[in-house]
Amino acid sequence: MIRDYKIVLASASPRRRELLNQISLNPVIEPSTVVEVITTRIPEDAVMELSLQKAEDVAKHQQPGTIVIGADTVVAAEGKILGKPGSHEEAYEMIESFQGKTHQVFTGVTLIYCGKNETIVRSFAERTDVHVYPMTPEEIRLYAEDEEPMDKAGAYGIQGRFAAFIKGIDGDYSNVVGLPVGRVYQELKQICEQEEKA
Numbered sequence: 001m002i003r004d005y006k007i008v009l010a011s012a013s014p015r016r017r018e019l020l021n022q023i024s025l026n027p028v029i030e031p032s033t034v035v036e037v038i039t040t041r042i043p044e045d046a047v048m049e050l051s052l053q054k055a056e057d058v059a060k061h062q063q064p065g066t067i068v069i070g071a072d073t074v075v076a077a078e079g080k081i082l083g084k085p086g087s088h089e090e091a092y093e094m095i096e097s098f099q100g101k102t103h104q105v106f107t108g109v110t111l112i113y114c115g116k117n118e119t120i121v122r123s124f125a126e127r128t129d130v131h132v133y134p135m136t137p138e139e140i141r142l143y144a145e146d147e148e149p150m151d152k153a154g155a156y157g158i159q160g161r162f163a164a165f166i167k168g169i170d171g172d173y174s175n176v177v178g179l180p181v182g183r184v185y186q187e188l189k190q191i192c193e194q195e196e197k198a
């Protein structure tokens with residue numbers, strides 16, 4: 001059973017911890033300090049790559065019987081991969097580029113099971129399409145000036161004030177907030193089943 005394992009979340013994101021708490025998992029928080037390196041322009045591959053780097057960094061010093069979760073979220077709009085904005089001006093540009101349109105949010109997740117004699121590594125990526133209402137320059141300015149966009153990929157929080165501009169989504173909501181918890185649970189279950197059979 002999943003609750004027999006120690007779960008470590010290799011992320012400083014409070015949203016990811018809350019999403020795991022929502023499904024009754026209470027991970028130990030150990031954010032990774034790895035320097036993130038992307039070697040691809042394909043968003044699915046980039047987020048899996050980054051999630052693997054974060055999970056591997058934290059898995060190095062775990063006891064047997066631990067499962068480490070690493071994750072990374074980006075927004076893809078008009079062929080560009082957008083992470084967190086570096087300034088309020090950059091937040092404005094990001095939001096301006098996808099107001100009145102549809103963009104994609106990708107979250108990559110890597111699960112590493114540290115066993116006595118073996119290690120199991122599973123990486124996957126989830127995509128959610130997000131449709132945004134047209135916004136006036138004033139609405140964009142007011143939102144981009146706020147602190148809410150500054151620690152979020154694509155410079156918005158669907159769970160926050162930006163909900164006023166969300167027309168709809170196709171895919172998993174929790175994936176946009178930073179962790180596709182349904183998929184994470186299903187993958188964790190498979191690791192536990194694999195380990196219990198061994």
Ligand SMILES: Cc1cn([C@H]2C[C@H](O)[C@@H](COP(=O)(O)OP(=O)(O)OP(=O)(O)O)O2)c(=O)[nH]c1=O
Nearest residue numbers: 011012013072073152153156157158176177178
């Ligand atoms: C698009 C979107 C992103 N986000 C957040 C999820 C992630 O926390 C963040 C993307 O940054 P990440 O680099 O994926 O994660 P992080 O820096 O918060 O944490 P760590 O590197 O330690 O794992 O953006 C929202 O909260 N709401 C949204 O609508």
